[in-house]
Amino acid sequence: MKTNFAKQVLPVAVFALAIAGAFTTNAMNQRSKTIAPVQGFIKLNPQATSCEQRDMCSNINNGIVCTVGLAPSGAQLFGKNSSGQCSVPIYRP
Template sequence: MKTLFFKNMLPAGVIALALAGAFATTSMQSASKKSSVSYRQGFNALANGKCGNIAVDCDDDPINPLCHISGTTGPLAYDNQSNNCVIPLYKPVN
């Protein structure tokens, strides 16, 4: 009796699992992406805390690594507040 039950129910279970996977995949593709990324312009710092003219897209979320002017190394990028570059910025989340 058990083997007959499993023989008849196994294909139905596999089909149900496949349908659930198809719908889950489709719903994940149409999910909206997080659009609340707040890009800020980060600038290189000159002497006396003044801002330079090299700008790069950064973020102000402190859980991310620090934002650099050239990739992952080099000078840090700072927030330009009244031409005062003392607040470091962070890498934007992609």
């Protein structure tokens, strides 16, 4: 009787443990991607094709845009998109 119970329960327990591990690993990967700091750039032209590197900022929207020197009166900084233009809004860390 004990061997039948072990043969039925053990595979289910191993499967549940594997699924829990997969979800935990995926959640850690997603979290590490979103917390990484991003480089801030000043737009040198209205088309955002020419940029100058400045301060480090964050891509997490906390409602406060990232500015030069993190000063409220500083020029707004932007992150680069996939085509290399500095037009992505970024935020204070």
